[in-house]
Amino acid sequence: MTETQQARAGDWVEVECVLLEPADRSTNLPAETAEKPLTMWVKGFAEGRAALGEPVTVETMTGRKVAGRLSAINPGYFHTFGEPIPELVHIGKDLRARLAAYRAAESVAQGASAGAPESGGA
Amino acid sequence: MATKFDAIMARRGEIMRRALGMDYGEFELSPIAFDYEAMMADHGYSLDDIVAIQTKAGVGHTPLLELKNFTDLVRSTCEPGRGARIFVKDEAANLAGAFKDRRASVSIHVAKEKGYEGVIAATSGNYGAAVASQAARACLKCIIVQECYDSHKVGQPEIVEKARVCEAYGAEVVQLTVGPELFFHMVELLDQTGYFAASLYSSFGVSGIETLGLEVSQEMRALTGADPTACVITHAGGGNTTGTARGLKRAGATGTKIVAASVDLSGLHMASDNDFNRKSFTTGHTGFGVPFATWPDRADVPRNAARPLRYMDRYLTVTQGEVFYVTEALVKLEGLERGPAGNTAMTAAVSLARELPREATIVVQETEYTGAGKHHWAQLNFARQMGVEVRAGDPRDNQPGTVIVIPERLEQIQASDFDIAHMRRSYVRNAVKAAPAGYVPTTDDIAFLAADTNSTPAAVEAMLAELAAKEA
Numbered sequence: 048m049t050e051t052q053q054a055r056a057g058d059w060v061e062v063e064c065v066l067l068e069p070a071d072r073s074t075n076l077p078a079e080t081a082e083k084p085l086t087m088w089v090k091g092f093a094e095g096r097a098a099l100g101e102p103v104t105v106e107t108m109t110g111r112k113v114a115g116r117l118s119a120i121n122p123g124y125f126h127t128f129g130e131p132i133p134e135l136v137h138i139g140k141d142l143r144a145r146l147a148a149y150r151a152a153e154s155v156a157q158g159a160s161a162g163a164p165e166s167g168g169a
Numbered sequence: 170m171a172t173k174f175d176a177i178m179a180r181r182g183e184i185m186r187r188a189l190g191m192d193y194g195e196f197e198l199s200p201i202a203f204d205y206e207a208m209m210a211d212h213g214y215s216l217d218d219i220v221a222i223q224t225k226a227g228v229g230h231t232p233l234l235e236l237k238n239f240t241d242l243v244r245s246t247c248e249p250g251r252g253a254r255i256f257v258k259d260e261a262a263n264l265a266g267a268f269k270d271r272r273a274s275v276s277i278h279v280a281k282e283k284g285y286e287g288v289i290a291a292t293s294g295n296y297g298a299a300v301a302s303q304a305a306r307a308c309l310k311c312i313i314v315q316e317c318y319d320s321h322k323v324g325q326p327e328i329v330e331k332a333r334v335c336e337a338y339g340a341e342v343v344q345l346t347v348g349p350e351l352f353f354h355m356v357e358l359l360d361q362t363g364y365f366a367a368s369l370y371s372s373f374g375v376s377g378i379e380t381l382g383l384e385v386s387q388e389m390r391a392l393t394g395a396d397p398t399a400c401v402i403t404h405a406g407g408g409n410t411t412g413t414a415r416g417l418k419r420a421g422a423t424g425t426k427i428v429a430a431s432v433d434l435s436g437l438h439m440a441s442d443n444d445f446n447r448k449s450f451t452t453g454h455t456g457f458g459v460p461f462a463t464w465p466d467r468a469d470v471p472r473n474a475a476r477p478l479r480y481m482d483r484y485l486t487v488t489q490g491e492v493f494y495v496t497e498a499l500v501k502l503e504g505l506e507r508g509p510a511g512n513t514a515m516t517a518a519v520s521l522a523r524e525l526p527r528e529a530t531i532v533v534q535e536t537e538y539t540g541a542g543k544h545h546w547a548q549l550n551f552a553r554q555m556g557v558e559v560r561a562g563d564p565r566d567n568q569p570g571t572v573i574v575i576p577e578r579l580e581q582i583q584a585s586d587f588d589i590a591h592m593r594r595s596y597v598r599n600a601v602k603a604a605p606a607g608y609v610p611t612t613d614d615i616a617f618l619a620a621d622t623n624s625t626p627a628a629v630e631a632m633l634a635e636l637a638a639k640e641a
Binding site: 067070071072073076077079080084085088089090091110111124126127129132138139142145153 | 172173238241242244287311318320322326329330336343344345347348349361362438440441442493494497501502542544546547549550551559560561575579
């Protein structure tokens with residue numbers, strides 16, 4: 048175990064615990080959900096030293112004490128946008144071309160109906 | 170044998186009464202009926218009061234934009250003389266990025282007035298960000314309970330982003346695996362902390378949305394000289410549809426058609442650990458839209474203030490692929506980079522505009538913020554990681570959880586009408602089922618059911634007779 052996997056008192060961490068064992072869960076759940084425990088993760092300031100997987104209590108942002116097993120130290124956010132979606136990348140180009148063609152046709156049609164008698168006039 | 174779950178849920182009424190500072194028993198009229206308008210008025214705030222509360226909270230007065238490029242694009246796909254003008258209320262401009270700020274601002278105002286130390290909400294969506302942001306401004310403590318992960322701790326990226334933003338606002342975020350026991354833990358936390366229940370479904374929250382309908386009417390009159398022909402509303406738990414429709418009616422826009430719209434997620438089970446990360450939409454879908462319309466009182470409050478069947482004239486569904494297509498089109502053609510779930514109504518509006526004459530106007534009444542995790546690219550990349558096929562083609566081949574089909578052309582976007590008559594029958598069946606066995610609905614009950622389903626006493630009597638015949 049490296050030093051970075053040890054949380055010290057006061058570190059911002061995440062704990063994991065089981066809220067409801069399968070037997071305590073709501074009835075009428077699909078089988079694949081019913082057979083698993085309802086698990087919870089909460090972040091807070093560690094109240095003591097612990098390594099990943101060891102029991103520790105945290106004080107949450109609202110001041111609650113929650114006991115669990117240490118699941119992350121200084122947990123970050125790594126969600127992203129990802130790569131462009133090939134099925135979407137052409138849409139803007141296609142629709143802009145379509146809009147331009149529609150407006151060009153509309154303006155010709157309007158010119159033909161409204162402007163024709165006046166053409167060449169003042 | 171009573172489980173830990175059952176034990177807390179049995180005390181739910183008593184815990185919620187204290188956590189809402191409101192006794193719902195006062196409004197009950199019979200085992201079926203309750204006084205809806207009395208419940209809605211009980212907080213004592215006028216619509217002007219709510220506008221003032223929200224203005225102080227930095228919420229509302231969002232831009233109403235005409236989408237001229239979208240309108241012309243739709244006109245390029247339809248018969249001459251058709252193609253309604255499309256407008257959007259850019260609700261992403263609210264403080265925390267969605268119309269949910271309207272809902273949260275009233276609840277937080279009430280919690281502060283009544284002297285609660287903190288607030289709790291069970292939500293995996295934009296409402297959490299709204300509550301956390303408003304709580305930060307009011308210096309209240311805040312706990313958000315989310316259904317976030319599957320049993321392998323794989324998080325739905327949109328919900329992970331929502332956890333990030335709630336934590337950014339200083340909230341405590343409690344993250345759970347899949348299951349309806351989210352509400353059980355919320356009730357447990359309310360009991361433990363004595364905080365206020367900032368329920369999505371309280372009269373405070375739903376009254377907060379009425380200002381959205383009011384603004385739509387006022388701004389359309391100023392811009393076009395008339396109320397919109399139709400208002401298209403992304404529909405999930407029913408608050409958005411109910412609050413907006415009530416606000417429109419209070420503004421006098423009684424002729425505006427109320428069109429609810431949801432992403433079709435049929436075939437996916439909302440409590441399934443396997444399906445959880447294959448939905449690609451965390452809200453605005455039929456998985457909430459249908460059950461909450463056909464039985465609103467399944468919510469975390471004894472009587473739900475969101476009663477969408479009272480107000481909807483039509484219910485349109487669109488496919489996942491269609492919404493992703495329109496979301497991309499909105500960015501590129503209108504300069505509005507917004508979240509996909511909030512563009513559900515926009516997608517339905519593209520289809521609806523084609524049916525209506527050019528003189529007609531459609532208001533899409535919300536957008537929501539987008540960003541890492543929430544973005545339509547993020548959702549499609551995640552869908553692929555979860556084994557969902559993503560391909561271009563005919564959106565009719567879209568199959569939730571299995572294949573997302575992105576349309577190849579604008580013409581392929583075609584909303585489907587969901588049968589409201591069927592939903593009304595389901596609602597009446599559920600209302601009768603919730604009453605004690607053998608209870609016979611009275612004339613007053615029938616009048617209540619007619620109002621609650623936007624139908625007539627005669628129609629309700631026919632539904633009850635049909636149910637009785639099935640039982641016999």
